Amino acid sequence: MNDSKIRGAEIVIKSLVAENAKFIFGYPGGAIMPVYDALYDYMDQIQHILTRHEQGAIHAAQGYARVSGKVGVCIATSGPGATNLITGMADALIDSTPLVCITGQVLSQLLGTDAFQETDVVGISMPATKWNIQVRRVEDIAPAIAKGFHIARSGRPGPVLIDITKDAQVALGDFNYVPCLNIRSYRPYPKVPDSVIDEAAALINKAKRPYLLYGQGVVLGKAESQLKAFLDKTGIPAACTLLGTGALSEDHPNYVGKLGMHGNYAPNLLTNKCDVLISIGMRFDDRVTGDVKRYAKQAKVIHLELDPAEIDKIVKADVPVLGDCKVSLEKLIEKVEKKEHPEWIKQFRVLEAEEKRVVVGNDISPTKIGLTMGEVIRHINEFKADDAILVTDVGQHQMVAWRYFNYKTTRTQVTSGGLGTMGFALPAALGAQLHDYNREVICVVGDGGIQMTIQELGTIMQTKAPVKVVLLNNNFLGMVRQWQQLFFDKRYSFTELDNPDFIKIAEGYNFKVQKVDERTDLRQAVAEMFVHDGPYFLEVKVEKEDNVFPMIATGSSVEEIRLK
Amino acid sequence: MKRRYTISVFTENFIGILSRITLIFTRRGINIDGFTASESREEGIYRITIEVNTTEAQVIQLSRQIEKIIDVIKAFYYVDDEMVFQEIALYKIPIESIDAGLEVVIRQYNAKIISAEKGFVVIEMTGHKKDTQDLLEVLKDFNVLEFVRSGRVAVAKPMVSIDKYL
Numbered sequence: 001m002n003d004s005k006i007r008g009a010e011i012v013i014k015s016l017v018a019e020n021a022k023f024i025f026g027y028p029g030g031a032i033m034p035v036y037d038a039l040y041d042y043m044d045q046i047q048h049i050l051t052r053h054e055q056g057a058i059h060a061a062q063g064y065a066r067v068s069g070k071v072g073v074c075i076a077t078s079g080p081g082a083t084n085l086i087t088g089m090a091d092a093l094i095d096s097t098p099l100v101c102i103t104g105q106v107l108s109q110l111l112g113t114d115a116f117q118e119t120d121v122v123g124i125s126m127p128a129t130k131w132n133i134q135v136r137r138v139e140d141i142a143p144a145i146a147k148g149f150h151i152a153r154s155g156r157p158g159p160v161l162i163d164i165t166k167d168a169q170v171a172l173g174d175f176n177y178v179p180c181l182n183i184r185s186y187r188p189y190p191k192v193p194d195s196v197i198d199e200a201a202a203l204i205n206k207a208k209r210p211y212l213l214y215g216q217g218v219v220l221g222k223a224e225s226q227l228k229a230f231l232d233k234t235g236i237p238a239a240c241t242l243l244g245t246g247a248l249s250e251d252h253p254n255y256v257g258k259l260g261m262h263g264n265y266a267p268n269l270l271t272n273k274c275d276v277l278i279s280i281g282m283r284f285d286d287r288v289t290g291d292v293k294r295y296a297k298q299a300k301v302i303h304l305e306l307d308p309a310e311i312d313k314i315v316k317a318d319v320p321v322l323g324d325c326k327v328s329l330e331k332l333i334e335k336v337e338k339k340e341h342p343e344w345i346k347q348f349r350v351l352e353a354e355e356k357r358v359v360v361g362n363d364i365s366p367t368k369i370g371l372t373m374g375e376v377i378r379h380i381n382e383f384k385a386d387d388a389i390l391v392t393d394v395g396q397h398q399m400v401a402w403r404y405f406n407y408k409t410t411r412t413q414v415t416s417g418g419l420g421t422m423g424f425a426l427p428a429a430l431g432a433q434l435h436d437y438n439r440e441v442i443c444v445v446g447d448g449g450i451q452m453t454i455q456e457l458g459t460i461m462q463t464k465a466p467v468k469v470v471l472l473n474n475n476f477l478g479m480v481r482q483w484q485q486l487f488f489d490k491r492y493s494f495t496e497l498d499n500p501d502f503i504k505i506a507e508g509y510n511f512k513v514q515k516v517d518e519r520t521d522l523r524q525a526v527a528e529m530f531v532h533d534g535p536y537f538l539e540v541k542v543e544k545e546d547n548v549f550p551m552i553a554t555g556s557s558v559e560e561i562r563l564k
Numbered sequence: 565m566k567r568r569y570t571i572s573v574f575t576e577n578f579i580g581i582l583s584r585i586t587l588i589f590t591r592r593g594i595n596i597d598g599f600t601a602s603e604s605r606e607e608g609i610y611r612i613t614i615e616v617n618t619t620e621a622q623v624i625q626l627s628r629q630i631e632k633i634i635d636v637i638k639a640f641y642y643v644d645d646e647m648v649f650q651e652i653a654l655y656k657i658p659i660e661s662i663d664a665g666l667e668v669v670i671r672q673y674n675a676k677i678i679s680a681e682k683g684f685v686v687i688e689m690t691g692h693k694k695d696t697q698d699l700l701e702v703l704k705d706f707n708v709l710e711f712v713r714s715g716r717v718a719v720a721k722p723m724v725s726i727d728k729y730l
Contacts (some may be wrong), residue, residue, distance in 0.1 A: 309632045
């Protein structure tokens with residue numbers, strides 16, 4: 001017997017270390033116990049974060065991945081442990097977040113026998129992963145992990161699942177880690193042909209009212225500085241999607257606002273006035289386009305995109321620029337003429353002033369009695385650092401925080417965009433904070449969403465991650481209530497909540513706490529939160545029945561955006 | 565406009581690849597009319613032929629989504645004119661039905677009896693769906709006990725080789 005052989009479980013950990021994974025977010029259980037046993041000897045090389053639920057583990061891994069740009073890693077046991085990861089996988093797939101999820105599986109001879117905690121997680125996770133595999137032999141573990149990391153982080157990133165049977169974890173094998181650099185059936189970076197660049201540049205150069213939309217692809221492609229240089233040269237106004245937010249500083253003179261159902265007035269409305277639409281690393285989500293039959297029909301569309309399946313999926317591209325947007329932008333910058341579009345940008349500013357007058361003023365500096373979500377964000381802006389990270393959940397608070405938070409740098413926006421996963425924020429904030437304890441991480445969350453993963457307050461307590469939790473409590477599932485008010489004749493069917501004493505709960509988890517229900521106390525409370533060195537829980541009782549505007553109702557066109 | 569398309573997929577031999585491919589259709593509520601899989605000329609590379617009745621815009625999207633699967637090497641789509649294809653059909657006929665008329669039908673359709681068992685014979689015919697369906701209609705007078713038709717096997721007329729994508 002060769003004593004250089006090690007157990008499969010140890011190969012799992014050594015492979016993760018070889019991939020420079022700093023954190024594992026996980027939860028132990030029967031079928032993954034050998035891996036946890038191996039982990040005991042590697043605590044100095046890799047940090048395991050014990051969450052309170054597997055969903056918390058995967059959302060934390062997502063938060064970490066979004067902020068760090070690295071692959072998030074999470075581990076769970078078979079059966080319920082594995083199925084609890086599914087929501088996070090679906091979320092990571094639609095939001096292109098690189099994850100490697102490792103699950104334990106029952107002994108390979110028990111597969112298909114309905115063994116204890118057996119579930120077909122490879123089958124279940126198929127539509128929720130970029131790639132998945134079941135490993136039943138010890139010699140296949142390291143290659144599967146290597147392939148998984150390569151797939152997760154290359155091209156358009158996404159989650160992968162590696163399901164490892166318990167017998168493979170305990171079997172002995174050699175460890176010889178070979179990183180995966182190439183898979184013959186997988187071409188993550190299509191080459192950008194020069195002819196297409198010429199075509200795009202020609203369109204841009206003769207455009208009278210060019211308009212640029214940027215999405216998370218700019219962040220994932222690390223093309224932020226190229227985007228800025230392109231805008232500096234061309235003078236084109238630019239608007240962001242929810243996940244593209246932060247790729248360009250909101251102080252940039254060409255920045256005109258946010259797209260989508262609850263985005264800004266001008267950028268939505270003027271989509272139907274531009275003559276050339278340049279979209280970069282975004283996928284024309286229905287929340288962005290509204291009625292797609294009435295979306296930018298007058299414009300020639302140039303689509304810079306890495307994923308071939310996104311080209312023409314929703315909006316037909318006149319000039320598809322398939323490839324890495326960083327490369328495409330660099331080539332385009334060479335070919336576009338130096339220009340300015342003051343008259344065109346002025347059209348945005350006029351509408352922006354209109355939105356400020358009708359909506360923004362009342363949102364962030366209200367005169368009515370009840371506190372608004374917007375004014376809480378205004379005070380956060382007052383005290384936050386430039387590189388503070390905002391993590392939000394899903395619903396009204398998410399849209400308000402996104403609208404009013406002052407984003408200055410990239411990777412400062414972490415939210416569940418495509419899937420709209422309530423319960424995302426709290427664990428994702430923990431993951432974001434773990435990446436860098438010195439960065440401010442503000443978790444803005446609603447009273448509905450926080451209760452979906454509230455147990456993760458325990459993980460924050462245990463890790464002492466100095467997350468600032470800001471609970472905007474209106475005792476309602478506010479976004480659903482808003483829809484019920486506007487589209488369901490105010491029939492508030494199961495949206496009002498009898499809530500617990502959140503302060504007592506947070507105190508129970510050792511958070512420093514503060515509760516505000518008067519405007520006069522708000523500013524001071526926010527200021528105190530930022531100076532506290534450690535986990536902080538600020539509950540703000542906000543107006544019960546406020547609505548988020550502007551709004552593009554489902555089925556409406558972007559030009560039918562309502563200010564009230 | 566909807567019409568018949570054949571999607572020809574070249575894949576690695578990877579467990580689960582068929583599920584991943586069919587999920588793309590089920591998710592969009594698109595019926596698969598025919599499905600066959602076999603090893604291709606290249607060892608280890610599988611060739612899957614899928615028949616579907618849909619629009620060109622949709623078949624382009626389907627092909628791109630299929631190509632997006634990590635272990636798929638390439639997906640091509642064709643209309644019938646761009647392919648040479650064939651299907652096989654088997655008909656099970658009871659012994660009592662056999663008479664001189666059946667011989668005429670078999671000759672007429674260029675079909676053949678491939679097996680004679682106690683109590684029944686099995687007739688085989690290869691051709692396009694229309695032809696095998698015609699034969700089924702005719703054989704109904706002979707009391708068809710069972711009928712089965714394969715998915716389409718097809719080769720493309722355009723001279724594009726998969727080698728180019730390896």
